Amino acid sequence: MKDATLRKLDLNLLHVFSVLMEEKSVSRAAERLYIGQPGLSSALRRLREALDDELFVRVGRGLEPTPRALAIAPEIAGALSTIERAVRPPQAFDPATWRGEFRVGMCDNFEMAFLGVLTARIRELAPHARVVAVASTKRDSVALLERGAYDFSVAVHEEPASWHIRDALFDQRFVCLYDPKQLKLTLPLSIEQYVKAQHVIVSSEGNDTTSIDAFLDGAGIRRSVVAGVSRHTAVAPVLQSVPAIATVPETIAHCMARLHGLEVCLPPLDLPMEPISVLYRRTDQMDGRSIWFRRLFADVVAQALKTSGCRPSTPAAAA
Structure with a gap:
């Protein structure tokens, strides 16, 4: 009726x-x-x-x-x-008065490289809010996003579904990290030194090879792996204990070098870079709070990369 x-x-x-x-x-x-x-x-x-x-x-x-x-x-x-x-159009988001939680999904190397600066900026601009990092990888980032675990994910993302949006952030380079007290190297690092050295790898799944090994195999190079750790933050103690090299993302390499007295050097060949992007729900595309948080994060990443000495090939993009 x-x-x-x-x-x-x-x-x-x-x-x-x-x-x-x-x-x-x-x-x-x-x-x-x-x-x-x-x-x-x-x-x-x-x-x-x-x-x-x-x-x-x-x-x-x-x-x-x-x-x-x-x-x-x-x-x-x-x-x-x-x-x-x-x-009626929603009121503009005001971070200064907003009370709530910003959540971002990322792996431990991004957490180490960016979360400190991100927290400081949020405390400055949104003093009543807090920021939470949720552990995620490229394998589970989409599933966690769809469950609402965080506002957006930072990882290597495949082509997204139509209900998600992917924004490029930067291309992540790989560098070599070692402890000069344990391992004496002549720089620039040669392929001979790289092959002869022992290696520490990072694999959250416990694999004995990584995408880097697949690339090295294609170039006819085999490296000797003596240890595998499940997260990047565990690399430093191993390098301080054995004469070895770890090939890790540049974002975390400079952080660990400063904290643990390690050295960073370029690998002896051009390793493939990882395209790091932000993935978020299409329903959040025009949300004022989400837009503000994504733009702030992109700004923090750009500044952190510049300060750390990294050389991102793609500027951080404001979503």
């Missing part, structure tokens, strides 16, 4: 009704509605047909509402007010 009634009624006519109730004049109502008097008279005729009532009766130069019009006027005014509030 409700659908049948609404099908007969153009909801724009309710606005006409409300203005007529306020003005009690066709000419003044038409002026407010930016339509001609003939157009308003046509709208009033359609209203009368839809509601089966005269609604407004001409008395002198003005209009007098009928009992039916008087009865429904408060309900229509309330409904229009509710609709107006619902479709």
